[in-house]
Amino acid sequence: MNAQTNLGGSRPGAGRPKGAQNRRTRALSEKLLAQGKCPAEALVRIAERAEAEGEMALAVDAWKAVLPYVHAKPKAIELDPDAVVELARNLAEVRASQNATQHVDYGELLALAEAKLGL
Numbered sequence: 623m624n625a626q627t628n629l630g631g632s633r634p635g636a637g638r639p640k641g642a643q644n645r646r647t648r649a650l651s652e653k654l655l656a657q658g659k660c661p662a663e664a665l666v667r668i669a670e671r672a673e674a675e676g677e678m679a680l681a682v683d684a685w686k687a688v689l690p691y692v693h694a695k696p697k698a699i700e701l702d703p704d705a706v707v708e709l710a711r712n713l714a715e716v717r718a719s720q721n722a723t724q725h726v727d728y729g730e731l732l733a734l735a736e737a738k739l740g741l
Contacts, residue, residue: 662691701739709738 638644643651654661669684713731 662688665691705739709735712738 665684665688669681669688672678672681672684713735716731
């Protein structure tokens, strides 16, 4: 067997692009839309009816299921570990330099920390 064939394993650019629908999913979506049916709208109707009837567990489940159609999941914030360590050192120095009797403005410290981290 030739070592140059690169069989198996992960390869850059291989496979279906992220978020792309396969034929089966696309066919189902087209069929539902052609019939005037929308899963998100159906979930909203279920949630509203469950709320009206006092079935809160069902309502919560329906609202949870419709949530991805309305709001994307928040993305994780990436922090530079070196910046976090430096921030901790700076805060320790500020605290050490202040007397216990002096007022500490934590809002100002928070603003400095956010500026340092680029938030």
